Amino acid sequence: MTNQNVVVPDTIGIAIPAVTNSTPLFPYPLPKAASSGFSVRRKFLPHLELGSNASRLNVWVDSMKASSPTHAKASAALAASHSDTGPTWMMRQPSALSMFGEITRASKGKQIVMFLDYDGTLSPIVDDPDRAFMSDAMRDAVRDVARYFPTAIVSGRCLDKVYNFVKLAELCYAGSHGMDIKVPANRPSFMKANAKAVLCQPASKYLPMIGKVYKILLETTKSTPGAKVENNKFCLSVHFRCVNEKRWSDLAEQVKLVLEEYPKLKLTLGRKVLEIRPTIKWDKGKAMEFLLESLGFANCKDVFPVYIGDDRTDEDAFKVLKDRGQGFGILVSKIPKETNASYSLQEPSEVMDFLQRLVEWKRFSLQSCPNV
Numbered sequence: 001m002t003n004q005n006v007v008v009p010d011t012i013g014i015a016i017p018a019v020t021n022s023t024p025l026f027p028y029p030l031p032k033a034a035s036s037g038f039s040v041r042r043k044f045l046p047h048l049e050l051g052s053n054a055s056r057l058n059v060w061v062d063s064m065k066a067s068s069p070t071h072a073k074a075s076a077a078l079a080a081s082h083s084d085t086g087p088t089w090m091m092r093q094p095s096a097l098s099m100f101g102e103i104t105r106a107s108k109g110k111q112i113v114m115f116l117d118y119d120g121t122l123s124p125i126v127d128d129p130d131r132a133f134m135s136d137a138m139r140d141a142v143r144d145v146a147r148y149f150p151t152a153i154v155s156g157r158c159l160d161k162v163y164n165f166v167k168l169a170e171l172c173y174a175g176s177h178g179m180d181i182k183v184p185a186n187r188p189s190f191m192k193a194n195a196k197a198v199l200c201q202p203a204s205k206y207l208p209m210i211g212k213v214y215k216i217l218l219e220t221t222k223s224t225p226g227a228k229v230e231n232n233k234f235c236l237s238v239h240f241r242c243v244n245e246k247r248w249s250d251l252a253e254q255v256k257l258v259l260e261e262y263p264k265l266k267l268t269l270g271r272k273v274l275e276i277r278p279t280i281k282w283d284k285g286k287a288m289e290f291l292l293e294s295l296g297f298a299n300c301k302d303v304f305p306v307y308i309g310d311d312r313t314d315e316d317a318f319k320v321l322k323d324r325g326q327g328f329g330i331l332v333s334k335i336p337k338e339t340n341a342s343y344s345l346q347e348p349s350e351v352m353d354f355l356q357r358l359v360e361w362k363r364f365s366l367q368s369c370p371n372v
């Protein structure tokens, strides 16, 4: 049987900056695919053709290995050598904290709408996906932001799970990579009058198939210690984080084999996770556009969407903003990555600082000019 599933080279565990071949930036062995003539820069572009799906998966596994503990010191050194002073990273995606004044000036006269990814953005990455809790301080910051700006959580998690982590009823939620959207009916007054309570599930017909594949994957992966399959309702995640790296290739191969029987599902790559989802043309970017419309901001010139996320799946939303020329994306990452985001923040604690500063700025603006 031919494999019709598209394996999109999404997030690749380590970020390698765009460099010329002569620049000795790699103090560790490059992933095999990268060192065998494959362009380092192009590796980050979505929908990149890398030959067979098997080789695409190998690139992903090799890249994860390059960022795993064996190589982590080298990649940290690489990141450090490219921090604040690094020309490619900080000039192209400067810190959203140091550029705060510029950001708020750009939003002048417009309604900021805030979109927040969950894992790696509001909560730090941890080994056990069921324990990726956000801190109370972060929850307070998100609650405060939502008092002043329409706010949505956009996550790969299923809606119920991400809601149980965030626990803020006043927000909009887009779970399952945007395939399960809920806009609350009792929205705050700043939302447009024509905003409506909405439930959007564009992949609902795939539910039985996803349930079936979940059971098959549970069975297939149970012989791999540390492997975990997470049911995110309209998509599934197979976690590699706690699997011995020697088994990563085999596990990826097992998942790929299962998917060969389901051409209507595709594989995408995340942070030490393989994500299985329907082949429908829907992603976090589409979800963000849908939310903007549902909130009454369709074709609206005075809206300023800000999307903060850490994952390759968030790039779809960054790209939408770039193409619309409205608002901007902020990439959460300590290390350089090819991205469509305009700014960067290093980790969830910086995301919290940014959200708090936004609230302070808004409060101050309202005090000095109550009609703003």
Ligand SMILES: O=P(O)(O)OC[C@H]1O[C@H](O[C@H]2O[C@H](CO)[C@@H](O)[C@H](O)[C@H]2O)[C@H](O)[C@@H](O)[C@@H]1O
Residues within 6 Å of the ligand: 117, 118, 119, 120, 124, 125, 126, 127, 128, 129, 132, 154, 155, 156, 157, 230, 232, 236, 237, 239, 241, 270, 271, 272, 273, 275, 311, 313
């Ligand atoms: O869109 P997101 O909210 O960022 O969700 C993407 C995936 O996040 C979770 O996995 C990631 O975080 C885990 C907890 O920190 C970590 O153990 C894992 O290695 C990461 O990939 C979530 O568990 C996945 O289902 C989501 O697809």
